[in-house]
Amino acid sequence: MQNSEDTKAIVMYESRICGYCMAAKRMLKKKGWEYQSIVVDGSSDARHEMMERTGRHTVPQIFFGETHVGGYDDMAALEADGKLDELYASLENK
Numbered sequence: 001m002q003n004s005e006d007t008k009a010i011v012m013y014e015s016r017i018c019g020y021c022m023a024a025k026r027m028l029k030k031k032g033w034e035y036q037s038i039v040v041d042g043s044s045d046a047r048h049e050m051m052e053r054t055g056r057h058t059v060p061q062i063f064f065g066e067t068h069v070g071g072y073d074d075m076a077a078l079e080a081d082g083k084l085d086e087l088y089a090s091l092e093n094k
């Protein structure tokens with residue numbers, strides 16, 4: 001159970017050794033956006049939850065609120081299209 005103060009609008013399922021996760025984290029940091037990390041290494045529950053929610057098995061998997069953005073490439077594509085800021089602006093609990 002998460003503390004409500006730990007609950008962030010952006011949630012990223014990630015693993016510790018993962019280049020795409022690092023790239024996603026760099027992008028979020030550059031934006032100045034906080035996120036909640038769910039590390040799936042060694043946790044079959046968290047990995048199972050990620051796969052159930054996304055239908056994907058690769059990390060990272062990123063949610064903006066209830067919206068499944070996808071992996072790093074998907075988030076970068078939204079940024080390139082100028083749509084990521086808009087999605088972020090629509091979030092509560094930032």
Ligand SMILES: N[C@@H](CCC(=O)N[C@@H](CS)C(=O)NCC(=O)O)C(=O)O
Binds near residue numbers: 020073
């Ligand atoms: N296009 C994906 C690639 C993600 C990816 O390949 N992640 C690696 C870890 S850095 C992974 O999950 N590999 C495990 C696998 O392919 O089953 C993205 O941009 O997020």
